Amino acid sequence: MDRIKQEEAVVTNPKPVKREVDDASIDLPGRSQSCNGLHSSSSAKRIKSENTVIQASDQLAINPAYCTSDFQNAVCSLLKLFATANANLDATGAEHAALLKNMVFRRPFSHMIFPNFFTANQAIEQVENELLSQKFQAIHKDLFQLSQTKELRSVPEFAMLCRTLENEVHDWVSAITGVPLSDEVDVRGAMYRYTDRLMCHDDKLTTRKVAYVYYLTDAEDWDVADGGTLDLFDSLCVDLVMVPGEIVKRIPPKRNSLVLFLVRDDSFHQVSEIVNPRKSRLSITGWFHSPQSAAAIVEYQTMPASGSMEFTEADQNNARICKLARQDDRQSEIWKAKCRETFLKQQRLNIPEILDLAFYRTLVSELREKDHLIPWMTPSNRNQAGHYRYFDLRQRFVKDFKCLDLLVDTILTDQFLQSVSDITAINMGSIISGPPDQSKKPEENAKENKPFATAVPGSSSDPSGEDSSDTTWFLRTVQFRLERFAHQDYTLKNYDAVQQGAVLDLFLFFDCDRLDKDCGGTIVYVDMDNDDDCLPLTKFSPVSNTLQMVRREDSVVFYTDYVNHRWARRADGRPFYRLWMSVSALPSPPGSSTSGSEHDVDSDEDESAEDDDDDENFDLDEDNQDAIPPTVSGSSEDELEE
Incomplete structure (x- = not known):
């Protein structure tokens, strides 16, 4: 299913994902001759005031070479042949051979490219100028970032252009595809500038039947390396669902060309990110619709399977590398109380410098x-x-x-988990005595909860009064991952962040020192049950060696914003990492140490006391403080952005 409201598509799921346009709108500046030759916005506004586009649109006509019955029949017969299994395309006639080479293509799905589609160059330029004079809205969601006009059928200056699309072009498209079409035609202007993109989707929504893109970009010097190409994916069937494979074709935006393709289950495509700050991509885009809606296909996403991990008692190594794995003293109790106060107000907290600096540096070097x-x-x-x-x-x-192993062990210690529970006032209700019953739901396991202080091997203070020295304790996790993000990586709203019941998300970030907000990678939380998800519930950018805690209800998911070209330049193509742990979040029982603050907050925030015990088993490589290679320094090219 696809994923955007107007520009390109929307996914339908058990919890529908809506794609709206941001409220903020912008006046789109035009381009000078040094920026692909578009006229200035001031001249475009003069053209608008003179109403020349209404007159010029009257002169728009489809290239006569495309309007002959022989041409239309040849295209239509080829498309029908494509739909036939094991069709022998080599046996087609000469008229088909030219089409197959230049205009009509079977792979990865049926699509057509018609260069020099309209005649009258002056009229085309006037349409371009009028489009540039329109107000574009900047839209930025998990699937896309671009600027878009409102529906142009409601704009008087585009009345004749829209009439041409609704009549001559509409009938011509129906003739060459052999598909009956309704009178409905969508018409919008779209502008892609530096780092704008539209990620992979299939356009399947309501009655959409034939997608079209008409390019107004002056692309004589456009290179595929500039981005902005229409990328087509091959597809494969996984569990009876068509999924995108690899990109097999890139179509650059060529001025006055029309691209068409039939909307199907396998019509996966994207608009690649614009990576040249001097280039911009202007087009008119939309869909021709079918008289009847296609059969609804609902793609159900299974909940991620929970798993259980054994946790142990913290030792000196754990306490040395992580402030949350240290035994409490007066200072740490005061600090935790302040943290708890912040978390209870915002349901979110970040703890900077969570790991010992020497250990953190060694860990980053290990990952690299x-x-x-x-x-x-x-x-x-x-x-x-x-x-x-x-x-x-x-x-x-x-x-x-070695470092990653120690970090995972530290997170799965009683002291670390108890510290998290103290700060969040959340009872880690998924702690169970082994062996765990994987068939049980988290709330069912809540009956088997033990306080962290007693839920460790060797503890003799089990509340049940039984000796627990032979008991192994497990923490049931919804997710526990090491994730890697590089340029062009992203996640969507409905990926593996779905869950049953409230959860506590823990994020720990590595090697993202130059990942500013304009680079992407931001984690954005949205409510799937909210009809208006334009504004996120909360969002935050990754910060190296920082722990983020967020409580998330079952209707809330998050996505990771697309990591754009700025990060590739600043980090020289290097990825960054995050450790994500998600556990069930049950409220603390009344009277427990995590149900409220037991300490007066009467001093500034302090870190927990340093552990002076010798490290007998782990070398922090303190003599190798410069083990992490320096990040790429800024350059004049790095600052060249629109």
């Missing part, structure tokens, strides 16, 4: 050097989940990763 040894996975369906790499830490693959 051994990234290729991690068996990364990618989502099976980028149309539903996005594109990024991850590894499930519940598999406990940490061989030859």
Whole structure:
């Protein structure tokens, strides 16, 4: 299913995802001769006031070469042949051979490219100028970032242009495709500028039948490396659902060309990110509709399977590398009380410098050097989940990763989990005594909760009065991943962030020192049950060596904003990492230490006391403070952005 409201598509799921336009609108500046030759906005406004577009649109006509009955019949017969399994295209006639080479294509799905579509160059230029004079709205969601006009059929200056699309072009499209069309035609202007993009989708929505893009970009010097291409994906069937594969064709935006394709389950496409700050892509886009709605296809997304991980008692190594794994003293109690006060007000908290600096630096060096040894996975369906790499830490693959292994062990200690529970006032209700029953729901396991202080091997203070020295304790997690994000990576609203019941999300970020807000990678929380999700519930950008805690209800999901070209330039193509842990979030029982503050907050925020015990088992590489290679320094090219 597809994912955008007007520009390109929307996914329909058990919880529908709506794509709206942001309230903020912008006046789109025109381009000078040095920016692909578009006229200035001031001249465009003069043209608008003189009403020349209404007159010029009257002169727009389809290229006569495309209007002959022989041409239309040849295109229509080819499209029918494409729909035939094992069709022999080599046996087609000479008139078909030319079309197959230049205009009509079968792979990866049926699509057509018609250059020099309209005649009368002066009229085309006037349409372009009038389009530039319109007010564009900047829209930025999980699936796209671009600027778009309102529906042009309601704009008087485009009355004749829209009439041409609704009559001559409409009938011509129906003739060459052999598809009956209704009178409904969508007409909008779209502008893509530096870092704008539209991610992979299929356009399947309501009665859409034939998608079209008419380019007004002056693209004589446009290179595929500039971005802005219409990328077409091949497809494969996974669990009876069509999913996108790899990009097999890139179509650059060529002025006065018309691209058409039939909207189908496998019509996966995207508009690649504009990576040249000097280029912009202008087009008129929309759909021709079918008289009848296609059969509704609902893609159900299964809830992520929860897993159980054994947790242990914190030792000196754990306490040395992480402030939350240290035993409480007066200072740490005051600090936790202040943190709890903030979290209870905002349901979110960030803790900077969570890891010892020397350990953090060694960990980042380890990830950089051994990234290729991690068996990364990618989502099976980028149309539903996005594109990024991850590894499930519940598999406990940490061989030859000394720092990562110690970090995972530290997170799964009683003291770390107790500190999180103290700060969030959330009872980690998914702690169960082993072996865990994977068939049980988190709320069912709440009956088996033990306080962290007693839920550790060797504890003799079990509330039940029984000796728990032989008991193994497990933490049921919804997700526990190491995730990798590089340029062009992103996640969508309805990826693996769905869950049953409230959860507590923990994020720990690595190697993202130059990841500013304009680079993408921001984590955005939205409410799927809210009819108006224009404004996020909360959002935050990754900060190195910082722990983010967010309580999330079952109707709330998050997405990771597209990591754009700015990050590729600033980090020299290097990825950044985040560790994501999601556990069930049940309220603390009344009277427990996590149900409210037991300490007076009467001093400034302090970190927990330093542990002076010697580290007998782990080398923090304190003599190698410069083990992390320096980030790429800024350059004049780095500042060249629209």
